Structures are given as C-alpha cells and as structure tokens.
Amino acid sequence: MAxxxxxxxxxxxxxxxxxxxxxxGHDVTVFNRNGEKAKKWADAFQGNHAPTxxxxxxxxxxxxxxxxxxxxxxxxxxxENGAFHTMKKGAIFVDHTTASAEVARELDAEAxxxxxxxxxxxxxxxxxxAENGVLTVMVGGESDAFDRxxxxxxxxxxxxxLMGPAGAGQLTKMINQIxxxxxxxxxxxxxxxxxxxxxxxxxxxxxxxxxxAGSWQMENRHKTMNAGKYDFGFAVDWxxxxxxxxxxxxxxxxxxxxxxxxxxxxxxxxxxxxxxRWDTSSLLARLEK
Numbered sequence: 001m002a003x004x005x006x007x008x009x010x011x012x013x014x015x016x017x018x019x020x021x022x023x024x025g026h027d028v029t030v031f032n033r034n035g036e037k038a039k040k041w042a043d044a045f046q047g048n049h050a051p052t053x054x055x056x057x058x059x060x061x062x063x064x065x066x067x068x069x070x071x072x073x074x075x076x077x078x079x080e081n082g083a084f085h086t087m088k089k090g091a092i093f094v095d096h097t098t099a100s101a102e103v104a105r106e107l108d109a110e111a112x113x114x115x116x117x118x119x120x121x122x123x124x125x126x127x128x129x130a131e132n133g134v135l136t137v138m139v140g141g142e143s144d145a146f147d148r149x150x151x152x153x154x155x156x157x158x159x160x161x162l163m164g165p166a167g168a169g170q171l172t173k174m175i176n177q178i179x180x181x182x183x184x185x186x187x188x189x190x191x192x193x194x195x196x197x198x199x200x201x202x203x204x205x206x207x208x209x210x211x212x213a214g215s216w217q218m219e220n221r222h223k224t225m226n227a228g229k230y231d232f233g234f235a236v237d238w239x240x241x242x243x244x245x246x247x248x249x250x251x252x253x254x255x256x257x258x259x260x261x262x263x264x265x266x267x268x269x270x271x272x273x274x275x276x277r278w279d280t281s282s283l284l285a286r287l288e289k
Contacts, residue, residue, distance in 0.1 A: 002061040002152060007031045007053050007076050007083060009041055012096070012123070012130045013066040016156045019133045020064070021045045024155035031056035031076075057083035062152055066096040069241060070103040077107055089115040092149050096137070098122045100245055101167035101174075104140060108166035117145035120166060121153065122173035126233045134158040138176070140169035174246045180280070181243060181263040183217045188284040191225055201226045221281040230278035230285060237276045240267050
C-alpha cells in the first residue's frame, strides 16, 4: 500500500481516485476546487480530503492529477499552495491532464530541481473507461519512475506504456486525438451518405465493420449517431481543446495536419449549433442540419 493523493475530481478523476482506493488498496487523499465534491468522495470511499493541493500532497509517495488545461495544471503544482511546494524527495507526480508537451517538460524540469519525479501520463478511454478502470495511459518520463508508478496506475488502467522522455506521453495523446478526429469525420460522412442513398445503415455497418473500414468508433458510436443521440462520451469542447494543442505543436515541429485542422473547424460549427457538450460523434449533426 502506498500513500497517494489525487488532485482533480472531474468525470475522469473521481472514479480514477476511487479505483486507487478500492482496487489498489492505497491510502488516498483527494483535493478538488469544489471542496464539497472532495468531501463527497472521501465519504463514499472512506478516504481523506484536504483544502489545498499542497496539503493534500505533503509527504505522499505518489501524487496524481487530472485537471483541465496547462494553466490549471500550473496552478495546482507550482502555484500558490501547489503540490510541488510540499512533495517529499523521491516522490512521483503523475499527471493525467491532456496538456501540452511544453508544460510537461517545464514541470519535469521543476520537479528535478526539487528532488522528485514527474510523469506526463494522459489517458484515453473516456468517462466509461475511467469508471470501469480500463483506461489506456501514455507516459513520458524516466524509466525508473515509470516502473515504480506503473503498478499503482494499473488500478484504473488496462494498458500503461512508457513512450519516451518527458513530453512523450502528451505527444502520443496528440496522435491519439488526431487519429480519432479523422475517423469520426469519415464515419459521419459515411452514415450521412448512406442515409441520402436510402440504405439501411444498420445493415451497412454490420457488413463493413468486419472489413478494413472497421474501428472502435464504428462499433461503439454508429447506433447513437444514426439515432441522432450525442450524449455518450467525450465532449466537443474538450475535443477542440485537444485539437488546439495538436495544431499548436504541429506549428512548432513542422508537421502538416490538414485533416485535423479541417475537422477542428467542423467541431467549431457544432459548437455554434449549441453542441458544446455533445460527444465527438456529433460531427454527423453538422452534416444533417
């Protein structure tokens, strides 16, 4: 059993912290900006809660984090009352936020100065993956710290991989989002085309999903897309944030992402339709408006 802190109890962090307690059997303390939610988690899981990130992280073996963006991450780490001010020597900070590779490298360098370790470890699998404890975790950082953290991360993950040095986890998550964006747009266009052609979409998907066109998105989202229901996962607002990170990184490294840039603008159109909180499969709604 390890002493563990989890910072950020959103739709992902709340169940992830729960798995650290129930599956991992660890001594877990949580922090959330909304203190009532932290208290609710502590009552539900017989854990502890603290009023600041710094107090939550003090003397812990591992500090996990899942917040909104780069600025939120800096606030709970190096900001006033942040976790980095109280973490003990040799501890490991594991960040599950989908953020920039730049901030990952920045915080890794700061952690080294302070005598502890930093791993950037964004996740894939969405809210359902977090609740079921089957997330995929893409990690950047030192191998020794990864080896120590991996058994703890496995409390809520089915795949945990070290991708390279600091920032490599975030870069891998960017590739994940780039691939998803193109897949969902292709699926949306295919369903839209099929409807216009008068085909039975269920029959079409039953056949083509067993061939080269098959994908997780096709298997898990075609029914709800065909029914015009878009409340089943990762929100459009979050996807636009992630694609913005991808496009910013591409500007830095010279990569060409024409499809990603185009799909990002399609999601912008979904937002103008009021679909900010619809899931990412709502690209079909833009075609059918």
